[in-house]
Amino acid sequence: MKHNMHYELTSMADTPETFSYAEDYSFWIPMIEHFFAHADSFEIHCWKEESAKFEDILNELSSVERDEDGQLFIASGQLNEKAKEFILSRSLDTKGRLKWFSLFLEKQGESLFSSEHYGVELIGYKLNAEQIAFLEKVLPEDVRHFEW
Template sequence: MKNNLFININLTESNVDFQSYNYWFSLIDYFITSANFIEFHVWNEEVETIEELSLKTNLEKIDLHPMKMVCFQGDINKKIINFILQESLSQNGEIKWFSLFLKYNGNCFFESSHWGSEINIENPSEKEIIMFKNFMPKNAIFHHFK
């Protein structure tokens, strides 16, 4: 069985300051340098986000018809990294894409889904798990599967 850390954050709780998404940016900043491929999943009705990804990235666009989603995928470069770190939040202050996957040589090792409320990390060390727990929102629920 794989060693996975699954983190769930309840974004609807009013007593938690999740709107800054500091935890999400910390995780992206930590993992993105280890990735050589990225994939975004966006719902078809999120037209503005689809247009922005089309205009601001050189990623391949793939329609995921049965899921009613669009996938943008491709190699990671400085432009993509800067885009993610600087332009991930909507005007409402929420993460723009439904899912983001970071991969290395075809293997997904980091997944952010449901607009940053669900995180899956493949094969984290015990030291990393402790580090992640220190900057996650107070309401984060951790499931460590070994």
């Protein structure tokens, strides 16, 4: 049986920025690495005012497709070994916070998993019991979740 799950972190860092950031992102790398095994492509969204973060993606992953949607820059491509290594090693900033507004993982053109609003909201599509158990193990205890 497959389940669509939505997780929302509740412990936020005290920051002067407009956006909320999680208090702790120690879950993020193992979580994304886990979903790499099931995905074949990715899409990263950055706000236009964060152009340096977007340029970093373009410089490191020259094969990505570049797009714009309103106030967002979008980079997408195949989830090859170079892209996986980049996402794992460059996703957190010097303060340990997620750099990108959103990261989407897909398999054969269908949404599999997303990390949105700087990793504060996490959505899994058609997850099996093993994937749900993994998320419940790695995510903070005070995370809110619901199934639809």
